[in-house]
Amino acid sequence: MNLLLSFIWVALTGSLYYSNFLFGFLIGFFILWLMNRQETDQRYFNRIPKTIGFILYFLYDIIVANIQVAYDVITPKYFFTPGIICYPLDATSDMEINLLSTIISLSPGTLVLDISEDKKSLYIHVMYLKDKEIFIAQMKNGFEKKLLEILR
Template identity: 80%
Template sequence: MMKHFLMNLLLSFIWVALTGSLYYSNFLFGYLMGFFILWIMNRQEADRRYFNRVPKTIGFIFYFLYEMIAANVQVAYDVITPKYFFKPGIIRYPLEATTDIEINLLSTMISMTPGTLILDISEDKKSLFIHVMYLRDRDRFIQQIKKGFEHKLLEILR
């Protein structure tokens, strides 16, 4: 998988060198074109993890950006209106993530969205304690995190 990524980066840099314009958009175009070329060349190969993870990673980035913008709008609306809609609460979130990197990335993603903050991780690393600014339904919040952030992140990492 690492060789595919490095080859894709090399193809991107070759594209930038051939076109002579060092812009992010040109590099991104070269990366996508290199990804497509590598995908065509390696269709019969058994190890296809790279070609499955790149689209999932891009989808996760867009999902995270959408969630972060939606949380920012919710917090900003609550700040500028005279009435407060806060319903703070602390919940215990059961984890499916098992390794330290999975738990760390998940807790970082949750904390980066406004309105949520990771308070602690249990000693056995089986649950997170999350402070939520707008906790209307505990079970619904847990399902949103489980089907959203955790599921998408574990698809990329495993």
């Protein structure tokens, strides 16, 4: 419904720009929120801000990792400390595991190598592994937690 309201806004204003579509999306979100304030099912209105937060977190992580890798490539001394870790999963469904492994692999400096047979852990190659426990805690409280909040 929100996308339909966004397209209606674009059609009424007559300007087909991303910013106009985004503005229409925000207006539609606000209208739907006003109409459904008394409803018990508020999942949509909770997921949209969490999705935007996840996207911003992912973009921040990509920028930081790119700067780290670029600095390591430019300087004559190498700073990377590669390692392979076994990452225990909280994600249970195939879609959750697939999305999490894709997000991890898209981040520079990390690559998912394999998924265990019982789907309880991922094997991840990390380019800058200083401490295994800190990396696992960052992933648990970062990507996995935010992704599962959106999907569940």
